[in-house]
Amino acid sequence: MEFKRRHLLGIQELEVSEIMTILDTAESLSEISTREVKKVPTLRGKTIINLFFEPSTRTRSSFELAAKRLSADIVNFSQQTSSVVKGESLKDTVLNLEAMNPDALVIRHSCSGAPHFVSTFCRSHVINAGDGSHEHPTQALLDALTIRQHKKNFPNLKVVIVGDILHSRVARSNIFLLQKVGASVTLVGPPSLLPPEFGQLGVQIAHNLDKALEGADVIMMLRIQRERQKANYFPSLREYRNLYCLTRERFRLAKKDAIIMHPGPINRGIEISSEMADSVKSVILKQVENGIAIRMAVLYLLLGGKERETAD
Amino acid sequence: MAEKIKARVMDAAKIKRSLDRMTTEILERNRNLKNLVIIGIRTRGIYLGKRIAKLIKDLENVEIPVGVLDITLYRDDFAELETQHMVQKTEIDFPISKKDVLLVDDVLFTGRTIRAAMDSLFDLGRPQTVQLLVLIDRGHRELPIRPDYVGKVLPTSKREVVQVRLTEVDDVDEVLITEPAELK
Numbered sequence: 001m002e003f004k005r006r007h008l009l010g011i012q013e014l015e016v017s018e019i020m021t022i023l024d025t026a027e028s029l030s031e032i033s034t035r036e037v038k039k040v041p042t043l044r045g046k047t048i049i050n051l052f053f054e055p056s057t058r059t060r061s062s063f064e065l066a067a068k069r070l071s072a073d074i075v076n077f078s079q080q081t082s083s084v085v086k087g088e089s090l091k092d093t094v095l096n097l098e099a100m101n102p103d104a105l106v107i108r109h110s111c112s113g114a115p116h117f118v119s120t121f122c123r124s125h126v127i128n129a130g131d132g133s134h135e136h137p138t139q140a141l142l143d144a145l146t147i148r149q150h151k152k153n154f155p156n157l158k159v160v161i162v163g164d165i166l167h168s169r170v171a172r173s174n175i176f177l178l179q180k181v182g183a184s185v186t187l188v189g190p191p192s193l194l195p196p197e198f199g200q201l202g203v204q205i206a207h208n209l210d211k212a213l214e215g216a217d218v219i220m221m222l223r224i225q226r227e228r229q230k231a232n233y234f235p236s237l238r239e240y241r242n243l244y245c246l247t248r249e250r251f252r253l254a255k256k257d258a259i260i261m262h263p264g265p266i267n268r269g270i271e272i273s274s275e276m277a278d279s280v281k282s283v284i285l286k287q288v289e290n291g292i293a294i295r296m297a298v299l300y301l302l303l304g305g306k307e308r309e310t311a312d
Numbered sequence: 313m314a315e316k317i318k319a320r321v322m323d324a325a326k327i328k329r330s331l332d333r334m335t336t337e338i339l340e341r342n343r344n345l346k347n348l349v350i351i352g353i354r355t356r357g358i359y360l361g362k363r364i365a366k367l368i369k370d371l372e373n374v375e376i377p378v379g380v381l382d383i384t385l386y387r388d389d390f391a392e393l394e395t396q397h398m399v400q401k402t403e404i405d406f407p408i409s410k411k412d413v414l415l416v417d418d419v420l421f422t423g424r425t426i427r428a429a430m431d432s433l434f435d436l437g438r439p440q441t442v443q444l445l446v447l448i449d450r451g452h453r454e455l456p457i458r459p460d461y462v463g464k465v466l467p468t469s470k471r472e473v474v475q476v477r478l479t480e481v482d483d484v485d486e487v488l489i490t491e492p493a494e495l496k
Contacts, residue, residue, distance in 0.1 A: 070385075
């Protein structure tokens with residue numbers, strides 16, 4: 001199966017076969033990270049720019065390691081130390097970086113659609129590393145890889161996504177992906193963070209976590225984005241914890257072999273108890289490990305092969 | 313794509329006979345079988361490698377480990393490929409440092425695959441020796457590489473394609489020379 005896309009902007013536009021190609025490629029590449037020499041020469045001579053307009057440690061270093069393991073050169077750019085603070089626009093920033101002839105731009109931005117906007121005028125491949133509350137495609141892909149490693153097959157899996165759905169690009173990308181591959185998705189959260197419009201995506205909506213956890217195969221906890229909570233979406237963290245924190249008691253309601261996921265960074269004791277985050281059912285660190293393989297696969301598939309003439 | 317079969321140069325019996333002969337040569341040259349490991353290059357090198365391991369087991373009762381090497385990530389024409397190659401897993405679950413490594417492939421042509429395989433191998437460890445076994449040597453080398461064990465030397469034109477088919481993947485053991493149909 002060939003991967004013909006020029007950019008990776010979101011899960012929404014991907015075909016199931018493309019998703020599977022990325023997962024299979026990641027599976028093949030994961031072995032490299034276990035070698036003594038964790039490097040292959042495949043993308044030698046390619047330059048990648050990490051363009052992060054929002055703070056991130058995990059995603060940025062994951063892309064960085066992925067690029068380095070494929071022998072690409074990568075440069076990090078973060079908003080705090082750049083000309084953005086001097087008032088340079090996104091377009092000018094990108095045009096200036098493009099003048100340095102990179103092959104790919106990995107972009108994280110607080111505005112939904114920023115990577116798409118950049119892809120309309122730049123020559124490089126664009127990879128969305130999270131845009132506003134729109135999408136975070138590589139996170140959904142690494143989650144899918146983790147689920148597939150533990151559950152073999154997607155159809156008929158019950159996946160429960162819990163927390164701040166409203167602000168979560170991770171949730172959106174996961175919803176798109178899981179629905180495409182045939183899993184059934186239940187969203188859980190307080191009504192203020194889970195508006196009824198989400199029902200239009202064809203997912204189950206629930207506000208009671210205990211009920212929603214019954215029969216769950218995969219429990220995906222989302223981070224309460226405290227930096228976005230200035231508008232007070234719920235009365236207090238204590239109330240949120242009482243209603244939506246994943247505790248040992250609540251976990252018993254799910255299937256015995258259920259797995260616990262979290263895109264990180266976790267707020268211990270708010271959306272998930274420390275005990276559950278560290279339990280054997282938790283695959284949180286496996287997700288981080290798979291993140292590198294997924295990002296290697298995406299870089300390999302986008303940057304490998306001859307430059308394709310047509311843009312999609 | 314239609315292709316013309318020009319000749320059937322080996323059948324199951326001939327393939328078997330050359331593998332038998334090459335196995336004897338391997339045994340002759342490698343006194344210390346305990347230090348020998350076999351690494352098959354995807355896809356058909358794996359099955360040839362496994363067959364040789366089986367022959368050695370039958371003759372000498374020594375279990376030779378067989379690993380699988382995917383060279384896609386080490387290709388020198390990676391940036392020029394028109395179609396993308398799916399990367400598949402490299403599966404070598406034994407150390408190769410200080411070992412005598414027998415690389416196995418079906419057809420030796422330009423030598424570039426073997427160059428890539430050796431680069432890949434040296435990223436995994438430092439073998440004591442590396443030997444090369446191929447079922448078919450069809451000439452047209454572009455690099456200074458030569459095989460240590462050859463099933464059959466087959467003079468070909470560059471236009472021709474040599475196809476090794478093995479029962480494990482193709483349901484039949486044979487070697488064919490084919491030619492792609494004329495483009496009109």
